[in-house]
Amino acid sequence: MAPVGVQVIFHGDKETGLSEVSSIEEVAKANGAGPRWYQLYWPQDNDITQSLLKRAKENGYKTLVVPFAKGEEDRTGFEDPVFREKFQHQSGKTPEEDIQGASKAWVGEVFSGAAHTWEDIKLLREGWDGPIVLKGIQHPDDARLAVEYGVDGIVVSNHGGRQLDGAVGSLEMLPEIVDAVGDKLTVLFDSGVRTGVDVIKALSLGAKAVIVGRPAIYGLSIAGKQSAKQVLQGILADLDNSMGLAGIKNIHGCNRSVLRKVQYGGDVKSSN
Numbered sequence: 133m134a135p136v137g138v139q140v141i142f143h144g145d146k147e148t149g150l151s152e153v154s155s156i157e158e159v160a161k162a163n164g165a166g167p168r169w170y171q172l173y174w175p176q177d178n179d180i181t182q183s184l185l186k187r188a189k190e191n192g193y194k195t196l197v198v199p200f201a202k203g204e205e206d207r208t209g210f211e212d213p214v215f216r217e218k219f220q221h222q223s224g225k226t227p228e229e230d231i232q233g234a235s236k237a238w239v240g241e242v243f244s245g246a247a248h249t250w251e252d253i254k255l256l257r258e259g260w261d262g263p264i265v266l267k268g269i270q271h272p273d274d275a276r277l278a279v280e281y282g283v284d285g286i287v288v289s290n291h292g293g294r295q296l297d298g299a300v301g302s303l304e305m306l307p308e309i310v311d312a313v314g315d316k317l318t319v320l321f322d323s324g325v326r327t328g329v330d331v332i333k334a335l336s337l338g339a340k341a342v343i344v345g346r347p348a349i350y351g352l353s354i355a356g357k358q359s360a361k362q363v364l365q366g367i368l369a370d371l372d373n374s375m376g377l378a379g380i381k382n383i384h385g386c387n388r389s390v391l392r393k394v395q396y397g398g399d400v401k402s403s404n
C-alpha cells in the first residue's frame with residue numbers, strides 16, 4: 133500500500149481508526165507484529181529530522197521512505213517533542229494554544245519548497261541504520277545517483293501524475309531505470325496499478341514489487357478499513373487469475389518475454 137497522507141479526509145478509520153491524526157506511535161501499535169515502513173516528510177531542521185527518525189526506530193519501523201514530492205497538509209509535527217520544544221521556545225505557546233502558528237511553522241519545516249540535496253542523504257544515514265528508499269524516481273540519472281549515495285531502494289513513481297502535469301508515465305520509464313540500476317538496488321513501482329495485469333506488466337519490466345495507492349483509498353472512502361482491505365484482496369485475486377490465463381506459473385515467470393510493446397495507429401503522445 134502506498135503512502136497516502138491525511139487519510140482522515142476520506143474516512144474516520146483513516147490509518148488506524150484512532151485519534152484525529154494517527155501518530156508514529158499509534159500506527160506502530162495498530163500494526164502489532166507486522167512489518168512497518170516510515171515515510172519521512174523531511175524537515176529543514178536536522179534536530180527535528182533526527183527526532184522523527186528516533187521515534188520511528190524506537191517504534192519498530194525498519195525501512196525509511198523518503199518521497200520526492202510535495203506533501204499534503206498534516207500536523208504530525210505537533211506530537212514531536214523536539215518540534216514542540218522549538219515552537220514553544222520561539223512563540224511562548226504550545227502548538228495546541230496556537231494551532232495556526234504551529235501549522236505554519238510545521239509547513240515551513242516540511243513543505244517550505246527549499247530542496248534537500250543528495251549530500252543530505254548522509255544526514256539521514258546518521259539517524260537510520262535500516263534500508264532507505266527514495267520514492268518518486270523518474271529518470272535513470274537520479275536512479276544512478278541513488279546508487280552513488282548508498283540508497284537501498286527506489287520507487288519508480290510519478291506520484292500518480294498528481295504532482296506535475298505532463299510528467300511521463302512511470303511505466304514508460306521503468307525499463308530504462310531497471311536497466312540502469314536494477315542489479316544494484318531494489319526497484320519498486322507505483323502509479324496506476326489497478327488490476328492484476330498491471331502488476332504483471334510492472335513485475336515483467338523489472339520491478340521487484342508494486343505499490344497501490346488510490347484504489348485502496350477509494351475502498352477506505354466507501355466503508356473504511358474493511359473495504360480498503362477488500363480492494364487489495366481483489367487486486368491479488370485478479371493477479372492470480374490473470375497469471376493463470378496468461379500461462380505464467382509464478383512470479384519468476386513475470387519477465388520481459390511475456391510482454392510486447394504495441395504501437396497503435398491512433399496513439400498520440402505528448403510530453404512537456
Ligand SMILES: Cc1cc2nc3c(=O)[nH]c(=O)nc-3n(C[C@H](O)[C@H](O)[C@H](O)COP(=O)(O)O)c2cc1C
Nearest residue numbers: 134135136137199291292322323324325344345346
Ligand atoms: C490523497 C493522496 C495522498 C498522498 N500522499 C502521499 C504522501 O504523503 N507521500 C507520498 O510519497 N506519496 C503520496 N501520495 C502518492 C501515492 O503514494 C502514490 O505514489 C500515487 O497515488 C500513485 O499510486 P496510485 O496510482 O496507485 O494512486 C498520495 C496520493 C494521494 C492520492
